[in-house]
Amino acid sequence: MVERRPLFKLFCHVILIFGILAIALPVWLALVATTHENNVFATGTPLWFGDLGLSVFWDLLSSDSSFNNSALPITHMLFNSFVMALTITLGKLSISILSAYAVVFFRFPGRMLAFWMIFFTLMLPVEVRIMPTFEVITNLNMLNSFSGLTIPLIASATATFLFRQFFLTIPQELIEAARIDGAGPIKFFFDILLPLSRTNIAALFVITFIYGWNQYLWPLLITTDAQYYTIVMGIKQMLGVVDGIVEWNKIMATTIIAMLPPVVVVIAMQKAFVKGLVDTEK
Amino acid sequence: MSSHVGFKNKWLPIALIAPQLLITLVFFIWPAGQAIVQSTQLEDAFGLSTEFVGLENFVSLFNDSNYLASFFTTLQFSITVAVLALVSALILSAFAEHITRGTTFYRTFLIWPYAVAPVVAGSLWLFLFDPTIGVVSEMLQWVNVDWDPVLNGSHAMWMVVITSTWKQISYNFLFFLAALQSVPKSLHEAAAIDGSGPIKRFMTISFPLISPTSFFLLVVNFVYAFFDTFAVIHAMTQGGPSNSTSTLVYKVYNDGFIGLNLGSSAAQSVILMALVALLTVVQFKYVEKKVAY
Incomplete structure (x- = not known):
């Protein structure tokens, strides 16, 4: 002071x-x-x-009944949201940590090209390529499916970079020691790298869970079947009442239910959240 | 790029990175390429044939008063959101910096809006801004303002601006607070001995020293206002009344997905890509020099 x-x-x-x-x-x-x-x-x-x-x-x-324009009971939409958010989170973390591992600990042809391709995705948010991405999804028959809702969103430059930054700080001696003790690349990954990455994984988990849960434009584009509506999308359906009585008490209750899971995650894992937010921007 | 001398293995690394690259290629790079190709094509009214038209789509966009208006709307929207969110977060973090007790309490209650989905924020504020039952319209009646975001363009604009700002304050707050706390205490002590109070010290020491963070946040806030507020606008105003809240991203969605005007939508996508590329480059160039003090 x-x-x-x-x-x-x-x-x-x-x-x-x-x-x-x-x-x-x-x-x-x-x-x-x-x-x-x-x-x-x-x-x-x-x-x-x-x-x-x-x-x-x-x-x-x-x-089990729905109200207003929402075509699906809230519990079902909540279930969809959880499936979507958790699949995106797990998928994103897995493929990012694997690609960061490949880029940092191996030398292979096309390594720089791969790195720049991943970097490039930073410049291509869904918002700027709405129509062509929709066409790709249509051609692959992925409309109205959980795979369509999640797979295209699990590529991530920020998560890959975060793991890369962290891996670069791991001392060379650790790898040499592991090799002398006879650990191959897979054993090294599971027994040494993964345990060391715990705090980074927790930080990214919070950020990615929020990202996955709060997706709006993407499900809006690729789900026409109410069966796949998420709760975040469902809110918009309820607001869309043109005539008739707006049931504000129910709309506000649904809104609170929809915001609760990510808010709880942020508050419960506050330390990891702050770390994730600050680190992913580097 | 520095890297460890790690393991010698030819196929393992390629297998490890393959899933990421595959998704990137199929869902990012290929569609982006398609957008560029489509932006130079014109589809006939029945969608049966396409012909190459060069830059015609771009030329007609820049001659379209609706598109230019949308550019202006986006700029107006983004600048207002960025300035409001930065200033209010800076004020809060400047006061939070002086607090020694209850920091976790304050932080917890200031950061949670970050976790709220934009459309959820839209729904919450729509209730406050409702022209017949909302708290805001009730309060504005005391000062004889007839609040009507459904018909009044500037009312609608304020509504989406406030909602978007509300969501962004927590992010800015965390970064400002971290930056303020990293300003060396010795500078503050020296200035205090020389007789300057907390406000003067903020203006002459802290604020100039955190300027790299401020600039970084300015770029991030612009990106946020440009691209992440689609859901707010879609939920609250649908771009209306009469396009007064139709930002560039909302227009791409509306022209392409709803209006099915592929050539024009693709050209708009390409322009947006150029914008993000520009902002990303600015951000990364700056991050290199982030440690300025």
């Missing part, structure tokens, strides 16, 4: 608490909305809890 200024310190706390409240405001109002009957909203947004408790959540999660 540089100096003692209790009043200034108090002021800092006040500003930060104000910031926290401002950022939390939309979620607060959403949470309050889920505890009210829908007819309450006719007179404006309530600011304090009503008497429905968590019943709107239980209704949504327990009933």
Whole structure:
């Protein structure tokens, strides 16, 4: 601490608490909305809890029926989201760590070319190649399938680079020692490299899980069959009511359900999250 | 590129890197090439034949007032989002830096919006911004503003700007805080002995020293506003009213996927690719010099 200024310190706390409240405001109002009957909203947004408790959540999660335009029960959409997010996460981590291993620990023809090809994907987010990618998916018969939802998203330059950076810091002596002890490349990978990469894997897990769970444009393009809708996509369907009554309490409850898994992951694995965020940008 | 002298094996590394390269080729590089090819072609109304037209698609894009308007909309949107998200995050992190107790508490409650999906953010804020029942419209009535994002273009723009900013503050906050904490304490101590208070020290020491981070964040925020806000716009305004929130990415989607105008959509894709390439190069060139102090 540089100096003692209790009043200034108090002021800092006040500003930060104000910031926290401002950022939390939309979620607060959403949470309050889920505890009210829908007819309450006719007179404006309530600011304090009503008497429905968590019943709107239980209704949504327990009933098999859907509401508004959503074509699928929430539990099914949640299941789809979990399958998609976890497949993308596991796929991304596996192929990235393997390719980083190949690039750093081996010399093979075309190594630089491979490196630059992976680098190139940084410049090609889905948003800039919507139509041609859609055509590729159509030609490969991957519309409306989990493979179509996940496989194209598991290539990753950032994850590969992160593992590469980390592998480069591993001392040469470690590899030599392993070789002298008779470890081949596969044993070295599983027994030495993988355990050493634990913190990096955790950091990337958080970032990638959020990325996978929050995908929106991609499922929008390649799923027309409601069977494959994810919860993040489902929200848009519910907002799309043109006529009739907007069931704000149910929409807000679904919104909260949709944001809960990634938010819980970020808060529970905060250290890994911060590391992942900072490291992937290098 | 430096590398270890590791193992001698010809086929193993190729097998290890093959899945990544295969996906990259099939789903990234091939479609990007297709976009470039299609951008020079024109398809007839029935989709039966295509002919090579050179740069005609690009020329007609730049003569299309809708496209130019979308360029302007994107610029306006991105600059506002970047400035708002950077300034509010800088203010919060500058105050957070002085706090010794409860840092984890504050950090936890400031970073969670990063995990919220853009469309979820759109849904949350749509409830606040609803013209009949929303809190915002109620408050604006006190100052006699008739809030109507459904019909009023600038209201719609503010709505998507605020939602997108809200989501980006946590990211900027984390990076600003890390940068501020890495400014040497001795500089602050010396300045404090010379009699300058915390605000003066921030303006004359911290802020100039974290300028590499600020610049880096500026680029990242631009990329975010350009490419990651599609879901916010799609959920909240669908580009309307009358295209007032139709950014370049929203227009590519709308013209290609909804309007099925392949040539024009491909040309727009190529322009966007050039933009991302430019931003990526700026970002990487800068990262080389990241350690400035």
